[in-house]
Amino acid sequence: MEDFCGRRILVVGLARSGTAAAQVLARRGAHVVATDVRAERDLGAAVAGLRVLGVELVLGGHPLSLLDRVDLIIVSPGVPDDIPLLLEAERRRLPVLSEVELAARLYAGPYLAITGSNGKTTTTSWVGWTLEQAGVPAAVAGNIGVPVSRTVTELAPGTWVVAEVSSFQLARTERFHPRVAAVLNLSEDHLDRHGGFAAYRAAKARIFANQGPEDYLVLNADDEPTRTLAGAAPAHVLYFSRRQRLAEGAWLEEDRLVLGWEGGLERLCRAEEVALPGAHNLENALATALLARCAGAAPAAIAAALRTFPAVEHRCEYVATVDGVRYINDSKGTNPDAAIKALEAFPPPIVLIAGGREKGTDLGALVEVIKNRCRAVVLLGEAVPKFRRALAAGGFSAVTEVDSLAAAVRSARSLARPGDTVLLSPACASFDMFKNYEERGLLFKALVAELGREPA
Missing domain, CATH: 3.90.190.20 (Mur ligase, C-terminal domain)
Structure with missing residues (x-):
């Protein structure tokens, strides 16, 4: 994996992911400068911890002089793309990466990455729960609240990283390569940042940009903007659907969740047994089942996890x-x-x-x-x-x-x-x-x- 020792790296934004990136890089011998528009009194205890690691802090603004002698920039997802610092970095052709891309350069994977306009947190948590029930080594991280770069530094080789990834994180990726990826749905969101739906959809599509034929891409067959991403996908595409029977993938048949997998039909559980209420959670359950199967979970374990998954905090x-x-x-x-x-x-x-x-x-x-x-x-x-x-x-x-x-x-x-x-x-x-x-x-x-x- 990539060696960051001795490199001069600027971290922009000190929310959870930016703080994690600064910590990880400092521990790997990089010279880290971290900046945030907030003052030190507003950042809490994280600032003191960064100083202990030798991170140079520039707080209360982003002076353009920060870009002098910089090798690489890591930007937090909450930082707008149009701030003067990033516009000048683009003019100077400096590499600007997301914290998820940093993680990809620290840990080879396997990654199971989930994006979409809605249902990401529930599905990511549900897949992590399912793999745990199935005995498949996995860690849940990402936009769900646990920085991926911090998570990957603590994993045994071969552990699946089940990551919720946002459009902001994906837009700044270059080498991020999920073995299994999903786009759950696409609707208008974050248009204030992306400038329009087409740009938002393109950012989401970055999730499969580095996949190949041996990888899996899971898409929602019932959502037209999502379904049509298949035409640009280099991976093996599988669909889930709440409304139609499919040749392979995950769907409802006689009110039962089923998987069409490698030419066979695997029956999981009745729709009424799914742990979370609502039609949208049936879609999340179908996506979960298919993603977990792609990562090696057995059908019986998937069925049990669909029945027993506890609710996600702040989501219905x-x-x-x-x-x-x-x-x-x-x-x-x-x-x-x-x-x-x-x-x-x-x-x-x-x-x-x-x-x-x-x-x-x-x-x-x-x-x-x-x-x-x-x-x-x-x-x-x-x-x-x-x-x-x-x-x-x-x-x-x-x-x-x-x-x-x-x-x-x-x-x-x-x-x-x-x-x-x-x-x-x-x-x-x-x-x-x-x-x-x-x-x-x-x-x-x-x-x-x-x-x-x-x-x-």
Whole structure:
């Protein structure tokens, strides 16, 4: 693997992946300079740990002088491509890589990589759980919250790295080569960063750019923008489908999940036995089964894992029932399509809590689902004006606007009736009010817990 000893490397952005990259490189003898627009007081204990390792820190901005005498740049996924530092790096033709690409240069794999607009976290966790149940050595990492570069430094050779990878991470890859890859679905997301759907789709397609005929690419046969990626794929393409029978891959047959594998049919479990609710989770289960099979899991172990997988935090996560009203935390639902899937997973009437920092996506389809399934919508965050206009244009008027998540939970409680569901599925990023979607979801759960201790 690549030797970084003695090389001068700039790490841009000190969130989880950037901090991990700086640590890993410093321990391998690189001269690491790390920069972040935030001040030291806002970065926490990670800064002190980097100093101990000899990392040079430049905080509070990104001066262009950082690019002098740099061999390589590692950029965190949260750093926009159009900041002056990266534009100047491009002008100077300096290599700029993602933390996932760094991991690929530290550990040969095998990698099982999963991307898509929705369902990535659930499917990545589910595949990791399945391989564990099947006795296949594996570690879950990536955009799910565990940096890949840190994970690969601690693995025995031959351990599968099951990685959730985002479009931002993939766009900065060169040699990343998953033995097994999946694109679960594609819908409008992150258009504020990519500039359009075509560029977003192209970034996602980087997941299979280095695959060959001996590798597997798993695609959603029911999603046209995803299905048509097959024409550019050098790998052996397998499909999963909730709506049609396939020649090979994973599908539903007589209400049972089945695998068409190497000319045979492997029956797994009934759809009603799948551990997570909702049609979208049937798709996630089919993808999980096929991906795990590609990585060597036996059908019996896959079937057991489909039945027993615990829910992923912040993804259609049951929180509590208070005064006959069910509260669901879907803080990970950060785009309209994710919110639609969450709304369709629970019976109406629903009181939806939505809003945050929008990503340039269209709300029309979401408004139609809201009209059919929601008693009311509670809005907060920067996107309130856009939601207000879209809901009014769609003829939905049961809208309440608040200025905090605490006020949103209180308002939702007053609007809901016994038998209803209060669903936090914001259809937006969290960065206007929170550090990340996890912080938003944790606060929602704490606020719901307080409801249970208060009079109605």
